[in-house]
Amino acid sequence: MKKIIKRIFILGFIAIVIVLLSVWVCNRWVITSTEKQTYSNIDSIPFRSVGLVLGTNEMWHGGENPFFENRIEAAAALYKAGKIKYIIVSGDNHVKNYDEPVNMKNALIRLGIPASAIFLDYAGFRTFDSVVRCREVFGQDTITIISQEFHNERAIFIANYFKMNAIGFNAQNAPGSFSFDSTIREYLARCKAILDLYILHTQPKFLGPKVKLF
Numbered sequence: 001m002k003k004i005i006k007r008i009f010i011l012g013f014i015a016i017v018i019v020l021l022s023v024w025v026c027n028r029w030v031i032t033s034t035e036k037q038t039y040s041n042i043d044s045i046p047f048r049s050v051g052l053v054l055g056t057n058e059m060w061h062g063g064e065n066p067f068f069e070n071r072i073e074a075a076a077a078l079y080k081a082g083k084i085k086y087i088i089v090s091g092d093n094h095v096k097n098y099d100e101p102v103n104m105k106n107a108l109i110r111l112g113i114p115a116s117a118i119f120l121d122y123a124g125f126r127t128f129d130s131v132v133r134c135r136e137v138f139g140q141d142t143i144t145i146i147s148q149e150f151h152n153e154r155a156i157f158i159a160n161y162f163k164m165n166a167i168g169f170n171a172q173n174a175p176g177s178f179s180f181d182s183t184i185r186e187y188l189a190r191c192k193a194i195l196d197l198y199i200l201h202t203q204p205k206f207l208g209p210k211v212k213l214f
Helices: 002-035 067-081 099-110 127-136 150-160 175-198
Strands: 050-054 084-090 118-121 142-148 165-171
Touching: 002 150, 050 067, 050 127, 050 150, 067 099, 067 142, 067 150, 067 165, 084 175, 099 118, 099 165, 118 127, 127 150, 127 175, 142 150, 150 165, 150 175
Parallel strands: 050 084, 050 142, 084 118, 142 165
Antiparallel strands: none
C-alpha cells in the first residue's frame, strides 16, 4: 500500500512539474516572439491607419474597470497624436444588456474622438476572435493593437501566426490585485492560444459579412 501511495505521489509531482513547465514555455514563447512589436512611448510608435481596441467590461465588481479606462485613454491618445486614423472597438455583445463595443465607442466619444472614426465589432468574443475578425471581416492586416502589455503580447502572437503586420500600444496597467489576477489568467490564456493555433486549429465563433472601413 505504501508503495502505491508513493508511486501516486511521484506521478502527481511529475504531472505538476510538467504542467508548470508547459505554462512557463508557453509564456516565454509569447513574450520572446513579440518583444520588438510593442510600444509604450507614443512618440516612437509607427503610424498605422487602424487601431484595434480589445474589449473588456466597463465595470469591475461594481466600480470602474481600470483596464477599460486605460485602454480607452490609450486609443484616444493615439488618435489625437495622429498615430491612427480609424479605431475598431472589438468586444462581446452576446446578450442584450452587455455591450462592450458600444460602451467603448461612447467612452471614446466622451474623450473627443469623432463617431465617424469608430467602427464596432460586436463579435469579438475573445482575443482570438477580435484579431482574426480584424483581418477577415474588416480587411485589415496592418494594425496597432491597443490593450495592456500582457494582453498585447498574446494578441500580437495570434496576429503573427496569421501573417498580419501587427504592433501593440501598451495602455497603462491596472494597480494591485487587478494586475495580479490578470497575470495569473494570462499565463493560462497563452497556453490556450497556442493550443488553438497549433493543435486545435480553432476558428472564430462568428465571421459574417465583410465591413469596409475606407
